[in-house]
Amino acid sequence: MWHLLHVTIHLCYFAINIANALESHLISKGLLRRYKSLHISKLQYLAIVIESEDCRTSNVIELLQWLADLGVKHVCLYDMEGILKKSKDFILEKFDGATLFQENDVLLDQPLMTLEFASLSDGKEAVAKAANVLFMKYLKSGSTSSYQGEQIFTESQMGEALKTVGGNGPEPDLLLVYGPARCHLGFPAWRIRYTEIQHMGPLKSMKYGSLIKAIYKFTMVQQNYGK
Amino acid sequence: MPFSLHFSPTPLITAPSPLSKPSFLVPYYHTLHAPKSPLCSSMEHALTHQGKQEAFDLRPEDSQTLPLGLRRDAMPSHVAVIMDGNRRWARLRDLPVRSGYEAGVESLRKIVEICCKWGIKVLSVFAFSSDNWFRPKVEVEFLMSLFERGMQEDTGIFFRENIRISVIGDLTKLPKALQELMVNLEEATKNNTLFQLIVAVSYSGHYDVVQACQRLALKAKCGLIEPSDINVSLMEQELETNCTEFPHPDLLIRTSGEFRISNFMLWQLAYTELYFAQSLWPDFGEAEFLKALLAFQQRQRRYGV
Secondary structure, eight states: OHHHHHHHHHHHHHHHHHHHHHHHHHHHTTOSGGGSSOOGGGOOOEEEEEOGGGOOHHHHHHHHHHHHHHTOOEEEEEOTTOHHHHTHHHHHHHOTTEEEOOTTOOOOOOSSEEEEEEOGGGTHHHHHHHHHHHHHHHHHTTOOOOOTTSOOOOHHHHHHHHHHTTOOOOOOSEEEEESSSSSOTTOOGGGOSSOEEEEEEOGGGOOHHHHHHHHHHHHTOOOOTTO | OOOOOOOOSSOTTSOOOGGGSOGGGHHHHHHHSOOOOGGGHHHHHHHHTTOSTTTTOOOHHHHHOOOTTOOGGGOOSEEEEEOOOHHHHHHHTTOOHHHHHHHHHHHHHHHHHHHHHHTOOEEEEEEEEGGGGGSOHHHHHHHHHHHHHHHHHHHHHHHHTTEEEEEESOGGGSOHHHHHHHHHHHHHHTTOOSEEEEEEEEEOHHHHHHHHHHHHHHHHHTTSSOGGGOOHHHHHHHSGGGGSSOOSOSEEEEOTTOOOOTTSSTTTTTTOEEEEOSSOGGGOOHHHHHHHHHHHHHSOOOTTO
8 A cells, every 4th residue: 555655656746747847848949828928127136046066067057048048137146055156257257148246236237147156154154243243333332221122233234234244135036946955055044035935956957948937937926025 | 924823712623612703704614614635534533523622632542643655753843834825715705804814723723733643843833924014903903812812712722732832023012911911821831842832923034133133232241242252053042933942944834825935934944845835824734734744754855964
């Protein structure tokens, strides 16, 4: 009975994978009408999270080319261990359709894609550093408050402190996760309050059609931000 | 977030007592009750015939029985839930929004019972976010009264079932009476060990990080720690989820087909498996929960290692 159940589940997943692959193929060939016109302007900032073990620069460059073809203008590439950060120069050299994202860059339409590279040090560690910045300012202010219930820091102050330590880029509208696990692997948490998250599977199995589908789904979302 | 905690003392699968909700809602309840999964039909049959007092009892043999396919050794210790879709559920049925919240409460009761039986130690629920304060005043007031009523009515269940209640969030914004009730309930149940329910009220991930920074700053000012000591580990200890042995959820479930975490436990969810379910929260039952847990157990989780 157990083996029968096991086989049944595997067959179901196999069928689902075949269907997804077929759909992806049809989308990439432009045969599915609704995916033909993407409202790409809605996607102001895209984050890509990749498992460090799966970071193959050839795949990354191909993915960036697809994104450029679709008209995506601002991308953040993240992996925990910073392998993409270390390969930044190589990636920018091989993919000549991009410039490095500068912190003060405004998200405007630009001829070249801007690329940001992030790792774990830009996430929790940056927040800890920002906490230090806030504390130093608090000390200097000479505040005598010691009442635990009183608010001495605000969220916007934290945002400013994160900018100071280089840890507060734009909030991505969409975050695509390439890897076996469906989690964001420590992407700077401060920035993903309302970010749509899509799991794309392993990077080595990435498909153009799946990318289009994920972006299309994002463009159809209406958020009320809790209100 | 559209949820309110209201543990009615009535058995799970029968209509709640008319006293627990406005009478004009009662006639609609039977036709709108969530369809049953065939997997839980035997469990429901047993529950139905145990009677009112035993509805939440955990028989020893039940605690050993898991649905086929689920592995006890791979159960998540901490599951977090964004209970989205209560209002949409009500609108789809031309019901007032309140009905959606009431139905959401029933759904939560079921999930808590399932967690207890399947060995999940902690369940965190996003009951009311910082953003929800911008909802219509009438709706917010209803939710606050629902919280208060629910906690008062279900205190007995928490004690009987050895459930610990923890509340996280900026409670200073809540009505005074509700604040006191929550604090007292936390204190009274702090030694309960079977299961912990963490209710996030007036909470956001941003708020949690900022309050952790604040607590550290005050500690440093009092000389308890050095400013240079402030690091990731110390931050973790000051987050409000430090009220549990398992502060990082293993699995996050969000219902209603939305694919985002909406400012919930931002710091804590770094390695959490994210599961986005299509069903609206009042329809999220045992079958859907089982699917989420099976998906969790099948993933290759490297925890970033």
